Amino acid sequence: MTIRDVAQEAGVSTATVSRVLSGRRPVSPDVAQVVLRASDRLGYRVNVVARSLRTQATGTVGMIVPHISNPFFPAIVEGVERELTGDDRQLLLCDSQGSADIEAARLSALLSRQVDGLLIISCDAVTSLSNVQRAAAAVPVVQIDRSVTGCTTDFVGTDNEVGIRLLVDHLIEAGARSFALVSARPTTSPATARLEAYQRVVAATGTAGAERVLLGDFSFEWGTQAGRRLVTGPLPDAVLCGDDVIALGLLGSLRDAGVRVPLDVLVTGYDDIGFAGLSNPGLTTVRQPVSQIGAESARLLRARLTQTDGPTQRRILASTLQVRGSTGRA
Amino acid sequence: MTIRDVAQEAGVSTATVSRVLSGRRPVSPDVAQVVLRASDRLGYRVNVVARSLRTQATGTVGMIVPHISNPFFPAIVEGVERELTGDDRQLLLCDSQGSADIEAARLSALLSRQVDGLLIISCDAVTSLSNVQRAAAAVPVVQIDRSVTGCTTDFVGTDNEVGIRLLVDHLIEAGARSFALVSARPTTSPATARLEAYQRVVAATGTAGAERVLLGDFSFEWGTQAGRRLVTGPLPDAVLCGDDVIALGLLGSLRDAGVRVPLDVLVTGYDDIGFAGLSNPGLTTVRQPVSQIGAESARLLRARLTQTDGPTQRRILASTLQVRGSTGRA
DNA sequence: TGGTCACGGGCAATCGTTTACCGAACGGGA
DNA sequence: TCCCGTTCGGTAAACGATTGCCCGTGACCA
Numbered sequence: 001m002t003i004r005d006v007a008q009e010a011g012v013s014t015a016t017v018s019r020v021l022s023g024r025r026p027v028s029p030d031v032a033q034v035v036l037r038a039s040d041r042l043g044y045r046v047n048v049v050a051r052s053l054r055t056q057a058t059g060t061v062g063m064i065v066p067h068i069s070n071p072f073f074p075a076i077v078e079g080v081e082r083e084l085t086g087d088d089r090q091l092l093l094c095d096s097q098g099s100a101d102i103e104a105a106r107l108s109a110l111l112s113r114q115v116d117g118l119l120i121i122s123c124d125a126v127t128s129l130s131n132v133q134r135a136a137a138a139v140p141v142v143q144i145d146r147s148v149t150g151c152t153t154d155f156v157g158t159d160n161e162v163g164i165r166l167l168v169d170h171l172i173e174a175g176a177r178s179f180a181l182v183s184a185r186p187t188t189s190p191a192t193a194r195l196e197a198y199q200r201v202v203a204a205t206g207t208a209g210a211e212r213v214l215l216g217d218f219s220f221e222w223g224t225q226a227g228r229r230l231v232t233g234p235l236p237d238a239v240l241c242g243d244d245v246i247a248l249g250l251l252g253s254l255r256d257a258g259v260r261v262p263l264d265v266l267v268t269g270y271d272d273i274g275f276a277g278l279s280n281p282g283l284t285t286v287r288q289p290v291s292q293i294g295a296e297s298a299r300l301l302r303a304r305l306t307q308t309d310g311p312t313q314r315r316i317l318a319s320t321l322q323v324r325g326s327t328g329r330a
Numbered sequence: 331m332t333i334r335d336v337a338q339e340a341g342v343s344t345a346t347v348s349r350v351l352s353g354r355r356p357v358s359p360d361v362a363q364v365v366l367r368a369s370d371r372l373g374y375r376v377n378v379v380a381r382s383l384r385t386q387a388t389g390t391v392g393m394i395v396p397h398i399s400n401p402f403f404p405a406i407v408e409g410v411e412r413e414l415t416g417d418d419r420q421l422l423l424c425d426s427q428g429s430a431d432i433e434a435a436r437l438s439a440l441l442s443r444q445v446d447g448l449l450i451i452s453c454d455a456v457t458s459l460s461n462v463q464r465a466a467a468a469v470p471v472v473q474i475d476r477s478v479t480g481c482t483t484d485f486v487g488t489d490n491e492v493g494i495r496l497l498v499d500h501l502i503e504a505g506a507r508s509f510a511l512v513s514a515r516p517t518t519s520p521a522t523a524r525l526e527a528y529q530r531v532v533a534a535t536g537t538a539g540a541e542r543v544l545l546g547d548f549s550f551e552w553g554t555q556a557g558r559r560l561v562t563g564p565l566p567d568a569v570l571c572g573d574d575v576i577a578l579g580l581l582g583s584l585r586d587a588g589v590r591v592p593l594d595v596l597v598t599g600y601d602d603i604g605f606a607g608l609s610n611p612g613l614t615t616v617r618q619p620v621s622q623i624g625a626e627s628a629r630l631l632r633a634r635l636t637q638t639d640g641p642t643q644r645r646i647l648a649s650t651l652q653v654r655g656s657t658g659r660a
Numbered sequence: 661t662g663g664t665c666a667c668g669g670g671c672a673a674t675c676g677t678t679t680a681c682c683g684a685a686c687g688g689g690a
Numbered sequence: 691t692c693c694c695g696t697t698c699g700g701t702a703a704a705c706g707a708t709t710g711c712c713c714g715t716g717a718c719c720a
Binding site for chain 1: 375376377378379380382383388390398399401404405407408411412415418420421422423424425435436438439440441442443444550578579581582585604605607608609610611
């Protein structure tokens, strides 16, 4: 079932069929009529592969995320997907499993599939550099949430400094005078930004704990483990966590250790994933506008696809404080 | 940068380059050597689109899920992705947003992109029928978790009857004598199966509540709402929820209403998503082997791709009971 | 009436691979 | 020496669309 069959059925040339179906050049209404009828009489569906070969555009964009099972990422993916399918592009989704090598392999696969553009949430601010560079050399790239150091492409993210400040201010208002941070090692830009912001803000407010920092990765397991480690010493008034997943793990092990949140210690997360409100107590956190992040990334990429030049864009969306029981109110 | 350039650089024909690079026909070692050298001197990367046009196979499989933000689905996607990239295929992921119409549109897009096969978690047992049929007429299809009624394709899922029985037996052992079910309307096969199993099993054990059933959809909001509704009447000893997401919503509104779990009522979920263990109390649930489900689906599809005939396969994987605090133990 | 132009349609080249077919070279058996 | 089979490389035709170029028709104007 090709355009040739439709042409034959309609008694016109393949060129005409193509024109009717793609609308790239006007065709007289009656001929168009005939073609359309023939087309859906035969149940014809365009072969996008052939079209892509000819037009040098596939209508697909690749996306690489570090861990699809961390709910922060699917939330962004959802926003991207929704925005893309509007002008019917399709998403080729890959998981780099947090490894720059796997990331490189996925990238190669996507590039040889001729994706029109790429959305990358890179896995490491340093080792992902060559990947991002290679990608950007081939097609338009938008980095999301995390940016590698040394390669500027379009970027969509939020201001982590502001987020941390919101949390610390809120905690101080809730009575906290000493802090600890449980986060991920600064191998990604948000981890770095949150760490530095924490140190700076805590020091600036004259409270204690700017140097009390436990670093692992963005996982439950790390949160759980860090919680166990925390309870061996004197507790700070408040523990800031690098993200909600860590915080939820931490809440679990604090509970197991008999530490009461928020009575004995206040706890906060970051991201506001769907489950942050469902723990007990609910998690005070910084809400990232995930679906906007996704949508905005897709829009930025679309803009690059239609008009490739212009200065690189950097969209910093606003985050907001989401107060729940883990910092006092039930 | 095409195969032609490589051929020129190596001083051989394009046929030879193709043979060396794809290994589809033997080539003398020294010529192969020369070609390989030329190839990576130029940094050549095969154009998969052109190859696909010629070979009639794209090396991509499409996957349609109802809601990528329900963590049950990404967990399956992850399993699929991992299995697929092994024999380097790529995943084209779509979200049907729970609508059969959107599902149909995504399906068309995937088919015209010439996917080699499809993995479908359909959104409605009845209205998705035509979609699945159309898909199955074009390419190999594996249905996952949910099957439409009236079209048999390969299928991977779990036994919901067994799961419900595990829960009820456990609850009875924990002392429950009256039950209620909060689940989704039976518009998908698991919802139907769980509902019917619930009614059958509860009736068979001679306990109360086989007809006490609240049906909505698989969402937090519904769980929350159902919880509010439940507390207006006399509570049963135990509430079974259709999935964990509902259960987590329910736990929240029970807590808000001052109902203590597990003291006043026992609560169970279904699926064992990552967050089921992180609520307070932790959620007793039926663990579905999500990554195995994903991996097995990908394997089944792969089998169909290499050898298309043979009877349809139906893989029912084992689920296990996961006991946590919501049914008694802390 | 002749010239110009817009319009609408067809022919065939093209995108970058793979692969059916062909032919040269070579070795070995009769 | 001749013939046959095998091996290995090249030539060119696909795959299924899009599109540059061309041409015939008819309208319009001078």
